[in-house]
Amino acid sequence: MAATTPNEDLMQVDETEKRLRGLMLATLDGDATAYRMLLTDLSRYLRPWFARRLSAAHASHAEDLVQETLLAIHTRRMTYDRTRPFTAWLHAVAHHKFVDHVRRHAIRPTVPLEDDAPVFASDDSASAADRHDVETVLKSVPERTSDLIRQTRIEGATVAEAAARHGMTETAAKVSIHRGLKTLMEKFAGGSR
């Protein structure tokens, strides 16, 4: 399905690029299933990428930014050149949306705007499928606990930051995370060790 192009060999063809570009090419041909997979996948990469760039006080903006970016991908998908790397295009869109959002809301980002860490370096779970499993597992503990675990253990926030977002003390957050992890251990790892 991925149409071969003259400069494909020159591209930095890693697995992510290959998979996402294949989905994008199918999307441009009108394949809604591929499109849904693409957007779902991208939202998983984008969420931590934006979250890392925002301070704790603005963490709630990450979801808005994910949505703004997905919307831009949708309405401006014509600007993707089929012969060029998809990840570079996506990164440019996400970067543009981030800069625009930060300026509009007068937010001080946690990394300099010139820092062009690629979007696809930031999915810290081994793969999006793993990430999906984690989300499923996290559903078995209370929502606040699962969010604390997600923020501290997956998205790389400190306990203090995560606690502040939920308006609780650091100690309470630590206890909550500990209990949540214990529950998960019992349920999925055959009891606490």
Added chain:
Amino acid sequence: MTDDLINRLSADLAPVPKRALERRLMLALLIGFAATIVGTFLILDLMMDRPFGGADTALMFWTKFGYTLAFGLLGLAAAPVLVRPEGRSTWPLVVASLLVLLALGSGSMMWMEADWPVSMLMGQTAMVCPWLITLAGLPVLIALLAAMRSLAPRSPTLAGFAAGLIAGGFGAWAYSFYCGETGMLFMAVWYSLGIVMTAALGAVLGRILLRW
């Protein structure tokens, strides 16, 4: 929330044909330029009584023909790149600048050899030429900016500038058919000024209109 959005977007998917972006820009250019052709005829031929036919020395007619068209084509080379989020393209702008310098240089040489007559610089129409060129390019500029609004330029200002360069080039090209000036220096100064004014207008408008 985001899942809802993904559902809505994937239900709304329409295929994008190959080279859709290039075709959109070309279509805008064609529409705009059609208006330019009609507009220049109405204003220059009917209202200002300047018959279609251009400069009376053939060499200068073709020089203006090529000089103006070159800017339009250079803009056309830059625009499809600059309207993309990761698009960078500088060589057309560099070549365009060199072209202006080349024209100014050879125009000055001729002026020097003719012992600096003011008439050679000002011709008959120096005060209206740049304005009329910008006016002639305006329909193309409007059509291109309208087409670019749904695109995603990395720099809205630069994309607007490229639109202005196309508009200025093609506007000046259309204008040259009604222009009787035969001086090289005249073209180098006043035509270039008209094209630069159109490009600058495009940059200013692009900065505002092409944000996304």
